[in-house]
Amino acid sequence: MTKREAVFSKDMKNRKLTVLRTFDAPVEQVWRAWTEGEMLDKWWAPKPYSAETKTMNFKEGGMWLYCMVGPQGDRTWCRVDYKTIVPHQLITNVNSFSDESGNINSDFPVMSWKNEFSQTGSETTVAVEITFAKEADLEKIVEMRFQEGFASGLSNLDHYLSTQFKIRKELKVDNTARVTTYLNFNGKTEEALNFYKEVFKGEFTGVGLRRFGDIELPAAMPPLSDTDKKLIIHGELTIMAGHVIMATDAPESMGFKIEFGNNMHINLEPASREETKSIFDKLSAGGVITMPLEDMFWGAYFGSFTDKYGINWMLNYQASN
Structure with missing residues (x-):
């Protein structure tokens, strides 16, 4: 036992x-x-x-x-x-x-x-x-x-x-607020990030490239194929001026449908849970919420939406360790 x-x-x-x-x-x-x-x-x-x-x-x-x-x-x-x-x-x-x-x-x-x-x-x-x-x-x-x-x-x-x-x-060791760019790809995250890495002479930061097969997913999720296990669940690349690009694979085999226009978000990481909710509520007013703000299995208080001007946003708060 x-x-x-x-x-x-x-x-x-x-x-x-x-x-x-x-x-x-x-x-x-x-x-x-x-x-x-x-x-x-x-x-x-x-x-x-x-x-x-x-x-x-x-x-x-x-x-x-x-x-x-x-x-x-x-x-x-x-x-x-x-x-x-x-x-x-x-x-x-x-x-x-x-x-x-x-x-x-x-x-x-x-x-x-x-x-x-x-x-x-x-x-x-x-x-x-x-x-x-x-x-x-x-x-x-x-x-x-x-x-x-x-x-x-x-x-x-x-x-x-x-x-x-x-x-x-x-993924995160402190509460420091930051703004990043978040990208979604249909199975091409690793290829795209390596391309951007070469263009900007950047470097992988955080945990680098984390694959779906590297973590234990929620039990409610169906088993992944060997192909899907090799896909990227989270990648982080620091490019010029310290800007961070984050990305994930969102393949149709997992129920996603990536189209030009919905595959790029401005990602906000506020310093507190309260600030996250306040920004989410105000910024999403009049827009379309694609994922309500809630606690996610990777440890974040997370939500996403398209604002009333058609701009895609993610809010992601993770408490410090």
Whole structure:
């Protein structure tokens, strides 16, 4: 057993189920993964299910209403009522099955959760204690294969966090704001960047040329072909006057369609998450948003759009290590 597998224990006498799980990420990232609806939707459900948040108000007295969506489209609704919140340390809440409006379904057990977060070095451990009103309620949840489902969800989170943190550490080491040019190619990124390198006598910087096959992609993505694994997921070339050109391959085999006019963006990297959202909201007003601003698997808070004058923009914020 690896140190990052979930460890479950049952205390039938005290009607408790405890879970310990360690993640290769700082507590701030793990905390956000447990407290923001968009991030919870990425990992909470065991495959092949997915989670969809309807509403979330993360505060003491607030509620998270979400559903588990099955492979055939079936939906199971749940609500979480937040009781105690100590940022980066503790969350207590009550979990119930419900309908789409949040009305509690009394046919299923109610669970009282206590989640404790602690960081050691670069790793964060989450200790979950779930208490039941009756021993029979604990037995019913176990029979419903809660342990297997929750372990699967925690594995989803481990994959998301470890991949995100690894890429974030390698791509950017500080919060310094900068403006770069970002280019998209249909399989010709390596050829194009080497051409520009020769023209400008530039040099590859950052991690240079990173291929799709070099990183662990999100589990939800279909397997890549050997050809696609050789394509460039991120390249960075510094040319004259310190200007940086970044580029990626966006082949049709992955669902992209590159055309002249949509293959070049001005890429902004603000110094804070708040500034990123402010610029995104103001600059995209009246334009067309092509990718809403949200947390991405490579560790960035990212979004893209075409402004009302037809200019393509990307905003990319990555917290410092």
